[in-house]
Amino acid sequence: MGIGPGTAGSIAVRFRSIDDRISSSPAPPPERPAWFRGRRGRRSNDGGSGSSARWTWWRTLTEKNYIHGKTNLGFLGEGDARFRVPENFNEKALIVDRGTGLLFEGIDIDQRADGATPGLQLGAGDDLRVHDVELLGQGIHPDSIPRGDPGWSPGRGAENGNPKVYDFFYPIVRSSSGTGVVTDVVANNHGLMGAYNAGNGRSGIWVGVSNKGTITFRNCRIEEFGSNGTYTSRTNGVVQFENGVFRNNDNNQIRVGSPGSSIEGAILDVDAESSDAPNPYDALNYRGVRIEMGRMNDRTDVTVRNCDIAIRSVSHSGGGVVAESTASEFTVENTQIGIEADSVCGILGKRPDGGGAYPAPAKPHAGTVRNTSVTGDASWNAAIKLVDRPNSTIERCCLDQTGESRSGVRLVESDGCAVRNTTIDVSGEPIVRGTSREVSISDITEGGSCPAPEYGAGDNLPRKLSFVGDNDGGRFSYEFTVSGELGKSTVGGASIDDSDTASGSTAIGQGGGGGIDSYGFSGDVIDISVSGNPTLYLDGEEVSVGEVLPNQLSLKSGGGEFSYTVSASGDLKKSTAMGVTIDAQDTIPGSTAIGQGGGGGIDSYGFSGEVTELSLSGDATMYLDGERASPGEFLPHVLTIDSTGSYAAYEFTVSGGIASRDGMSREDDVDVESDSVNGAVGGGSDSYAFGGEITELSLSGDADIVLDGEVVDPGAFAPNTLTVEGLGSYTAYEFTAGGGIVANGGMTSEDEIDVGTKSADGAVGGGSDSYEFSGPGERLSVDSRIHIELDRSASLISVTGAGKYASYR
Template structure:
């Protein structure tokens, strides 16, 4: 992702981006000598309400409170022994004109040691037109500080920390009533003390500017109604507020949704009528959205920012004029650094970007349509419950997504979803938002290994378009584009390479043209934008290099002189970890370099503190030391620093082995071997069989297991592309004579890669899984084999009711075959590929092939597939058709029924499905039932039902 700052297209004042530090322009040796700042002329303050003013004065009569403030300031100066200090004259910073600049220590006598509270004196001093400069230090706040004057600001110079009292759980800054032209810049908010959570609430009339503010510590206090980090708003439709380079890497508990009352990164709500710009920020692990900025009649611009693991949405925006641009969003709970997650049932519908225009007040006008996402990188690797990386809610209107790369590896998680437009259940007075409801994707790449559902789901969205897009989803049963109740759609000039169906329609119409399965899709590069963090600023490492599509090595980043990327990752801890290394080649700063680390020729000394450093390196490592528990990666693979250091004799030995691939030499891999005799060696028995006699017999010491072993070869020597693979057997795996120590054998599962070379293993038993990312040749005992044909497709399905004496009924079906297992019960019925049975204190088992078409249970049996416990609902393919289920159960004698809904009904398949004589017509289900059951899916609400005879109706939602 480009790190070039997205231009702020609406500048406020001539020096909106003036970077001049206030302290840099003092002319004298001592602060407070009366020198001019920034070259501003008295009276040239840009105040929109003021006219010409006398030099050296703000030209206004002081009210009583202002007079008392000035008196208090003078008293503070005398008390501090600095009566001779004189406030510097005015300056303009970020478009805000200040009449005077006061030094917090020399002029106001504030305590920089964090012992004495600053609230009282700071309140007295911060009158209209005043900027208070804070020298380096800690400043204690003993409660909320009210901002109640125009053109005021606080500016830290150096390492400045504002520290609330231990146990404080309110706002650090709050507004009263609605000030204007407020600046907060270059301060850390230190809430690391136990039970302490705070935030900044600022609503201004036409302008505020907040920059370089970092929250230190995690908001862990009461998860109900927590104080959010920032609550912002502009009341003037033409006004503009900026939040720039704000950082909160430990927002709160990620499971702290608290029914919508948890801590938020940035809230922009209904009182905002202007534009709020969120720029260059870094928000992570908030329990209730990274930014909740969708329910505002104003505009929100979110640019150049990074978001990680914010629950339930990382970013939320509304309508016209609001957009997300050049941002990185990640969902990866392996990177979560907070307390143990206790509750994944509250709010855990993880989304990347959420679009909605829900009105906050009953009777308010709908927010205009027109939200946009462009030039973004969105990645979901691991989540307890993934919804979509781009999600348009029922209260959302139109959305355009352009030039954006999306990757999801979370099964069942959509890349893009347009929810059915409609009212929100818990706000019944909210009407369906007016049209348009379309979604338009252009130049969007969707990759990843997610299985199930479809990559893009578009519901109730007439006029939607997918153009010049690329979809490559390698997970099983994954469809491409799904239109539901949407007309006049367009899919054109796109690559759609999925394991399911490219484009599907449900009560929809769309034109399709120039659709192909050929081509490669660009991968996301989830590199966080620079955040200006005061801690080690690098965030989380990009691990997208294991993508198994057709992308070539030409797409991978490379450093100067073709170097490999070395990463030192301390993101899992806040401890300071020092390191040093040297090579006999070259070292250059990498994409995650830290300017504080020292590169001296080919030697480096540095440290990480809760972040990541990276370098481009060539040659062999001659030294490497790490003082702490950092993870070191070379070219994306974890490595042991001690094993990176190559002694001269080892280097000579490696050269004698015939390795010629430079990249293999650098990583110590054997994948680059080019010995012409290698094929003969690979195809022969392993080295353990070297004593075989001419008739093929082996030594008497050879075990039965060894005699059953076969030599598996993964041959990537035909290409220098990186080829990832993994396989599992139900027996044993041991390294072969061409094994690579960097490949991982975990029990009977292997994960590895070849890059211009060959790997080999000794395997015993049947293959239960085999995945390979490209067209490498696979040989078993010298014979080429198809990896797909190696895998036994039959799975063992167990329905376990041994934990109760209750009778638990079940039914399931597949699109393959079903055979009785070793725990089969002859009273259970197998009809083709459909099973109907029951357990009563015991276990039933079956051997099945194919995908499940449905799976339904009564009660709570434990269901296992190949020994792994699964949720039957997750196996029930029919459950995705309609959101609710109607079950009609007979009691012996024939009974008739009729059920009418406000939505649609459809028959369910399988042993409990409705029969041919039963009907699902539009919104009405009807039929007869005796000693069996009929099942339907339905949407909407039930408005009428009738039963003639003995039968029960059950509704499952």
């Protein structure tokens, strides 16, 4: 079986074998609890040819790792899986290439060690699939010096402040008929601006001459690289960008050029003021789109469509869309461009002469701009400028530039151009033809407003949450909080509504009548409440309210009945995860769910934070984020009652939730409301996972108590001791404790503990019987003559005669 496209950006991959690789580290990373698993798409890989390796937690790569010539090879991360590198690591950490059918999914690259700048090269002849990969940490080579800073000089080499620094991601499809799909790659390098390093600086994505196929980048986010966001122009294949965010990268946000390449639905945003780079105003050239091919091909044919492009606070920018001197024809359509930086063009077509370093590109050299707006308050220069671009067309556009001496369209030596059906509202000349001849101008409206790139503060954030009202006019309201940044967004066609608020990490809003409210955020939604019946979309997928929360817990009946209590440290909501319907009989007081099920049914909950308490009784299997899980992932302790005789009865109570592990029979019962268990073993053992502490324990019969693998004295849970000491003659007694009770010595066959009533009865002659118990002693009877009852709340001791004379003191 090969690797083929699936739905919603996933892929179907089948492998002959799976090799599980676990880090040699004895414990998971400290920032994530041991039970955590990320909500990443997981695939079932079986039955096909090839192999897959799955990583949980991390693996450190200390040198270049090279795998080549494999067919249908997959790398699938489960949970918080990542490859990490040591300090000052500047190399391709992993190269997988020269095969066909390659999957790399759910594994992050960790460059948080000082001075680390690792690269990842994934190549295949066909069927390259890369999904859900994040670059963690800041990548700055210790020898890099921004251009012009002390110690920098022209020329390559670390001695000049221009060391060779590897790019982050190198995808390659080596066959001209092959395809590659890259989705949800997130990389914010937080790098040095101005560190182009004489062409050797660090870019986010590099697609070079080895690529001959078509690579589609979908929903990727590339930020703050000091060389290029993407250097994907000088390739023998086709590069397509669909959606995604490209922000605050030096030189270019996206760099393309090969024939048939395109950018559609992307956000390209430059705003040094909002950058987290250490020196954002040292950037050399904050372009949006750069179209160029160097000497690779003699013709370009690039389309920019349905994009939002903004050039705001910058040190220098060549323009929103720049067709360089090596670019031939290009198209910009249905795009909104906002220019706030003075002297910067929204669209610039340079003279196509190769710039002196390269041969001129083949004709035609025309630019086509349609249904596109250029807005903002930039001064000087022009919204659109074309130099030696004959037969270009500008139609159905809107140019609204409020800065001083700003022209609308400037044509330089561009004969035979057409400007038509366009609104131009600028402070300077609407159209400057210069020496351009035979320019057709028609249906020009001077004055009027234009659609600007509508940015909510959340449009640049990686995740999106939308509330969509029904068309019947029903009202809804909501409030939610995220763990990271938050801002309003226009995703899904939402408008920015001033009546809705997004303050700090919390949003409060309302809507109805088919309206849409959208937000961008980073991190996770950690708390949410919704009234009314809006439809919710998280990252483009319809979800229930509970599915908005980052973790999904499901309990599935095996046919019999079950009951449970679940508490979380954060928010907890009913969910439709695993395709279930929401059961009104299950209740959620606060962040605790109490419910029951049976008959093969499923109950699901979304939660944030950690599971702080879990009690489960009956026939149920637990699933976390769609994968089978053990109660032990939430409950840190294990108690085992291991029979050492024919029969032993027990009862115990804990303070933090409980669930059976194995050995359970019909005699054993978990009470999820009181977090207690009563049961019996004979020749075997019963085992339970629990949280908190053991607050009571009663044991009758011969059994070892094993706590977290160690045999412990049952008396450790019973701090009080009662000893009945015989004085020679036969004496019977009864004793009832307020808590658990266990034998401490001297027991004979006449002595018995009832774990249900927490009582003991027995007899002594010349010896003694001893018991350990928790809680107060409630009642003691001796030889049936007197009964002693303790009422500790009233500080009262009652001694009642049974008919015969008895003395006491």
